[in-house]
Amino acid sequence: MWSWVAHRVTGVLIFFFLFCHVLDTALVRVDPDAYNRVIDTYKNPIVNLMEVGLVGAVLFHAFNGLRVVLIDFWKSGPRYQRQLLWAVLAVWFVLMAGFIYPMTEHTWGVLFGSEG
Amino acid sequence: MTTDASTQAPSELVSTGKASEALDTRFEAPRSAAPKVRDPRRPDRRTNFELYAWLFMRLSGLLLIVLVLGHLFIQMVVDGGVQKINFSFVAGRWSSPFWQTWDLLMLWLAQVHGTLGLRTIINDYAERNVTRSWLKALLYTSSVFTLLLGTLVIFTFDPNI
Numbered sequence: 334m335w336s337w338v339a340h341r342v343t344g345v346l347i348f349f350f351l352f353c354h355v356l357d358t359a360l361v362r363v364d365p366d367a368y369n370r371v372i373d374t375y376k377n378p379i380v381n382l383m384e385v386g387l388v389g390a391v392l393f394h395a396f397n398g399l400r401v402v403l404i405d406f407w408k409s410g411p412r413y414q415r416q417l418l419w420a421v422l423a424v425w426f427v428l429m430a431g432f433i434y435p436m437t438e439h440t441w442g443v444l445f446g447s448e449g
Numbered sequence: 450m451t452t453d454a455s456t457q458a459p460s461e462l463v464s465t466g467k468a469s470e471a472l473d474t475r476f477e478a479p480r481s482a483a484p485k486v487r488d489p490r491r492p493d494r495r496t497n498f499e500l501y502a503w504l505f506m507r508l509s510g511l512l513l514i515v516l517v518l519g520h521l522f523i524q525m526v527v528d529g530g531v532q533k534i535n536f537s538f539v540a541g542r543w544s545s546p547f548w549q550t551w552d553l554l555m556l557w558l559a560q561v562h563g564t565l566g567l568r569t570i571i572n573d574y575a576e577r578n579v580t581r582s583w584l585k586a587l588l589y590t591s592s593v594f595t596l597l598l599g600t601l602v603i604f605t606f607d608p609n610i
């Protein structure tokens with residue numbers, strides 16, 4: 334039940350992100366300076382935090398989506414649906430741990446002074 | 450709340466109503482046709498659209514795992530996130546037909562997958578026919594717009610603009 338709610342919420346979130354992402358990237362067809370100016374407004378700790386949230390949402394949606402596919406198509410899927418949810422959460426934690434430092438490295442520098 | 454006659458209980462559950470005939474309740478052989486609960490203003494179509502949409506959600510999902518997670522890994526881990534992004538980064542990426550194809554495929558699969566997903570959500574929560582039609586009209590319009598815009602940008606990108 335809650336995995337379904339989370340799947341739905343993350344799906345909607347990613348959809349709206351995709352819309353914005355196509356719109357801002359479309360600026361490369363208009364004017365390189367305009368594109369660079371808009372992207373520069375994303376280079377701050379708050380947007381970086383939102384990026385982490387986006388990655389978290391996508392990773393959950395992707396692996397829970399795989400779980401849905403397994404439940405629907407694999408004959409033992411329904412029987413193991415609960416274990417599969419734990420597997421999704423475990424993979425989520427491992428991948429998040431791998432993603433977080435590389436993607437926030439710059440922000441730590443900004444917040445604690447070693448980078449401008 | 451619709452008063453459409455077709456939403457009444459299936460005939461095998463309808464008693465004839467007279468006490469003397471209470472044991473005469475009719476049972477019919479099970480039928481595979483689904484009960485008809487449609488917006489009466491829409492033409493009556495019988496297609497397998499729902500089945501194909503269901504299947505598409507799963508197949509596109511599997512492909513998107515590779516495309517989207519690959520994209521995120523490269524952008525966030527290899528390239529360190531939005532910090533490194535600017536026009537020349539995009540120009541470098543799209544100088545290769547491989548990445549153009551990757552991004553085009555990802556755009557189409559994600560946009561259609563997300564649109565079908567939101568369609569399900571609208572069908573689930575928007576109970577009034579008018580609300581539902583308008584929300585879906587908005588959804589389809591914005592999706593077609595996004596798909597065309599994104600495709601145009603990938604195909605006509607000019608590094609020397």
Ligand code: HEM
Binds near residue numbers: 343345397562
């Ligand atoms: C990364 C790989 C992805 C996988 C494996 C995946 C898998 C799935 C699956 C299997 C469903 C169907 C759930 C059901 O019918 O119960 C679904 C629903 C959905 N997906 Fe994805 N998806 C992925 C990416 C995306 C992306 C990029 C978006 C946004 C553009 C998205 C938005 C949605 C939405 C809005 C739903 C509907 C949720 C609902 O009906 O509750 N998904 N996804």
